[in-house]
Amino acid sequence: MCTVVDVREETPRAxxxxxxxxxxxxxxxxxxxxxxxxxxxxxxxxxxxxxxxxPGSAGLALTVEQIxxxxxxxxxxxxxxxxxxxxxxxxxxxxxxxxxxxxxxxxLVAGGSGLVPLMAMVRHRRQEASDIDTRLLVxxxxxxxxxxxxxxxxxxxxxxxxxxxxxRHWDAQWAGWTRRVDAEMIGAVGxxxxxxPLIFVCGPTPFVEHVADLLVAxxxxxxRVRTERFGPTGG
Amino acid sequence: MAPISRGFRGRRRRDVDPSRLxxxxxxxxxxxxxxxxxxxxxxLDGWSFTIDGAxxxxxxxxxxxxxxxxxxxxxxxxxxxxKWSKLGTAWTGVSLDVLLEEVETSAEFVTARSEGGYTSxxxxxxxxxxxxxxxxxxxxxxxxxxxxxxxxLLVPHLYFWKSAKWIRGLTLMDEDEPGFWESLGYHNYGDxxxxxxxxxx
Numbered sequence: 001m002c003t004v005v006d007v008r009e010e011t012p013r014a015x016x017x018x019x020x021x022x023x024x025x026x027x028x029x030x031x032x033x034x035x036x037x038x039x040x041x042x043x044x045x046x047x048x049x050x051x052x053x054x055p056g057s058a059g060l061a062l063t064v065e066q067i068x069x070x071x072x073x074x075x076x077x078x079x080x081x082x083x084x085x086x087x088x089x090x091x092x093x094x095x096x097x098x099x100x101x102x103x104x105x106x107x108l109v110a111g112g113s114g115l116v117p118l119m120a121m122v123r124h125r126r127q128e129a130s131d132i133d134t135r136l137l138v139x140x141x142x143x144x145x146x147x148x149x150x151x152x153x154x155x156x157x158x159x160x161x162x163x164x165x166x167x168r169h170w171d172a173q174w175a176g177w178t179r180r181v182d183a184e185m186i187g188a189v190g191x192x193x194x195x196x197p198l199i200f201v202c203g204p205t206p207f208v209e210h211v212a213d214l215l216v217a218x219x220x221x222x223x224r225v226r227t228e229r230f231g232p233t234g235g
Numbered sequence: 236m237a238p239i240s241r242g243f244r245g246r247r248r249r250d251v252d253p254s255r256l257x258x259x260x261x262x263x264x265x266x267x268x269x270x271x272x273x274x275x276x277x278x279l280d281g282w283s284f285t286i287d288g289a290x291x292x293x294x295x296x297x298x299x300x301x302x303x304x305x306x307x308x309x310x311x312x313x314x315x316x317x318k319w320s321k322l323g324t325a326w327t328g329v330s331l332d333v334l335l336e337e338v339e340t341s342a343e344f345v346t347a348r349s350e351g352g353y354t355s356x357x358x359x360x361x362x363x364x365x366x367x368x369x370x371x372x373x374x375x376x377x378x379x380x381x382x383x384x385x386x387x388l389l390v391p392h393l394y395f396w397k398s399a400k401w402i403r404g405l406t407l408m409d410e411d412e413p414g415f416w417e418s419l420g421y422h423n424y425g426d427x428x429x430x431x432x433x434x435x436x
Contacts, residue, residue, distance in 0.1 A: 229267075
């Protein structure tokens with residue numbers, strides 16, 4: 001069981017839910033939790049959500065993006081409020097994780113809300129005052145879809161190189177990329193395969209398939225490319 | 236009795252036979268993809284499927300040899316540990332009974348080995364007796380690489396991570412040894428009907 005202690009709007013479609021979880025055993029950056037909801041007639045629905053908060057933080061933060069037609073995410077983004085409780089299980093996942101002791105350089109590639117587990121890594125790095133070479137590439141439809149904008153604006157000062165590409169809408173002031181991720185973009189973000197970065201890619205399935213294929217074609221070792229895919233279903 | 240989530244009603248599907256849906260699962264119509272790394276690009280030239288380990292003699296089949304073996308088309312429900320189930324999926328492939336007939340063994344366990352080093356462990360008794368296939372067609376079409384093509388293991392009565400994608404062989408073992416996800420917190424057996432998702436289940 002957990003109790004909601006805070007909710008924060010991140011974008012028009014996503015919000016962060018901060019939870020008090022008694023007995024939480026702590027987690028690694030990149031892990032997720034299982035959320036189980038129960039209706040008053042006993043009907044249950046379960047889904048997995050990535051943890052946004054770094055290890056050791058006081059509240060456990062999940063960032064949930066609403067999926068059209070979803071069953072669970074609209075409840076979490078619209079209905080849930082401070083003081084509510086639900087069943088939660090975790091942490092889960094022992095592969096798509098990063099700890100400063102794992103070293104770098106680090107290349108993080110996010111499609112949309114695929115940023116959530118990668119942000120836990122960025123936050124962990126900051127908490128540990130690490131200077132590991134870290135590059136972040138975020139691909140989203142439009143500027144307003146970028147999660148954690150204020151925090152990411154500060155990230156370059158902590159040594160995280162942040163790059164953005166908008167794939168649907170942009171205005172004349174936008175100075176970043178305006179296309180889907182391609183080989184040239186990955187080359188510009190770096191580091192190159194000769195530096196043997198640890199690479200984490202998270203996003204919708206077609207995005208992850210595309211980016212992982214590009215990375216391998218550029219010469220990155222498949223075993224150093226860790227992926228987490230999510231589908232349009234799942235809500 | 237589980238605690239009620241205030242305001243949650245859910246959207247149960249009326250068109251799904253509840254007896255086909257294990258606890259905690261929901262039905263999808265699309266086909267989600269889950270893999271730990273990039274999708275390998277597997278060339279059929281030089282592809283082989285090998286049974287080795289605790290066997291009298293290792294056996295290997297090339298791609299054309301696999302296709303020449305008697306195949307079956309089965310329609311089964313599949314259940315992913317990430318909670319989606321897909322009902323009535325049609326696969327074509329070779330029953331593991333056909334392949335295992337070619338070796339003598341007293342082993343009780345199997346490690347499925349995939350391109351790229353992924354492994355998953357199963358009791359031998361769970362991949363014999365018409366329960367498992369090396370599948371190379373899905374819905375009548377060649378199996379897509381992202382779903383494990385050219386060939387994957389299909390063990391529909393267990394959570395789908397046991398149905399190793401990009402299968403290249405089976406190692407027969409006298410002792411059980413956890414595979415990739417099984418070493419990372421997932422249940423050693425993985426029965427969806429008993430909700431055996433993680434170690435502690």
